[in-house]
Amino acid sequence: MRKPYVLLLAFLPFLSFLLGPLSAAPARAADNGSWSVYPVSSAVAARPYFYLSADPGRTIEDKVVVANKTDRPLTFRLYAADAYNTARDGGFAVRSLGERMRGVGAWAKLPRDRVTVPGRGTVTVPFTLEVPEGAEPGDHPGAIVALDERVDDGGGSLALGVQRAVGARVYLQVGGPTLPALAVENVHIGHHQPLVPGLGDSTATISYTLHNTGNVTLEPKVRLTASGLFGRTLLTRDLKKIPSQLLPGQRVRLTERWADAPQLDRADVTLTASAIRTSESATVSFLAVPWPAVGTVAAVIAAGVWLLIRRRRGRPEGTRGTARPAPTDPRPKLSRTAGG
Template sequence: MRSLLAVVAAVAALACALGAPARAVDAAWAVEPAWTADAAWPADAAWPADAAWAVEPGGGSRPYVYLEGAPGAVLEDKLSVTNPGAKPLTVSLRPADAYNTPSGSLAVRGARQSKGAGTWITLASDRVTVPPRTRAEIPFSVTVPPGALPGDHPGAVMAAVGEREASVRIHLRVSGPTLAALTVEDVRVLGGVIHFTLVNRGNSALTPRLTVRADGLFGQVLRRAPRTLPELLPAQRVTLTEKWPDHPALDSVKVHVGATAAGDARAEASASATFVPWGTVAGAAAALLAVSGGTALWCVRLRRSRGRTADGPPAEQADGKRELTGAAR
């Protein structure tokens, strides 16, 4: 009995010392697919009967269009639109700014929302009809404003046929000094999920490497191998999450989230969190109350029993006999 009471008391004391429980949140870090382009067909290959149209950088196999120039420069390149079908294909084209969504994926602005590199791009035509089984080249130019700041200015060209859209990324860099700078902010631990915000405070696109670790009262409780995150564009912030399903049941921890990138960009931020098995504590407390209540009731009954024996009727009445005293009745 004393051992059980001691264990329950110790758990309850530690729980109170650690503080409020961390709340569980059903969340996971997830990033939508980054820039993708439909595959092109080699010139000497047969056209697939069920292939879809594709748009990609012109002049060969490139993941994106890269252009660099000083303020005031006019840069030129081209796009390639492939129509594998048996009928002519009319494709609508428009330039746009590129940015990171809050979850980290890459996206493009709407037709009227672009205010950066998307407004510097001029297409030879915004509507092109491509003959059957043909790959068409569409020239375009980028005019860098005279007052453009040095660094990366992400853009894209969107192609649309009906409800389907595809894009080609335009990686534009204005000549001049570049700065690689990262910050990690707003680290929080809610239940089995670590939340944090990553901010690109420089003027160049970065591909961060993430590290996560945590130290508890008795040593290290979490150490994740570094991994590469999707590209983070200049002046963009993303809010990410890291699952921690095997976090301690009872501990006070400090979580450290770090990020590094090319150009000697480094950042780290920390947050404290507590984990308390409140279900176990509640069950132990209920058991303690039940045991204490039963013990108290037993003690009361024992006292009453002893009291009746001490203050009860005379001994001769208790055993059914009378003492002869000679007194008159």
């Protein structure tokens, strides 16, 4: 029987470079070791990404460079794509070839869709970006991607076909009102604790959705706080496992583990997400009670009450108290005579 064949689009080589925050990004090309893709350098310096801005109805012209770092010619499928945040960790990713595009992937026009780059050489490809009249204002991130259409054997017991791609980010801002907005949604807490408080570890897993509800790219920060009965502070923490950039309209499901969670308390957990000119909080509560132990005690008490009631109902009738007539005086009564 022939092994199943799976096509795996591997954007990780360039994503490892592109995932870093903009402020720390070096001015070099997106690179996977075999080829790289980057904007043509400006008259001042090299550009790490395409930073473009235009009003609706305007057209932008620019150039992208594809560099071959191997000794043999390489042919690539060249296309523009929209960007999004991955659901797993919020990383920056781009749509695959053939997916429906709504922004940069639909508006960027390349003169050719394939390019062959000689060994140790480069090819510069001009392109235009036509912003439609009805384009929504705000950020429209994307990328210009060079995809190697050859399929490599992924190895292993399951036959996996691997395609590699490298892309240069495009940060397009369409003129008009901008609205930074952030939301914390669907907060859920899973609590695990020992049967008897103090005899084991207690942990809580906090899951939530971080949602960019505005029209600009955000660099979010999230603070986790928890308070117990009478306002006692149980936890204060700045979360690290969040996307460096949250693109407009994107939502990411994230989790945070809370070790040494309370074992006998009522906790209010608050997540506060913030970015430039926006902040939003969400609070949920949970009762830290060893329910199995409580259930066992309740069951024992209920069983005892039931046995007591049954015992009383099952007592023989003769053992119950009965009313007796009042005793009579055994002494005879003496009659009195007149004058006696």
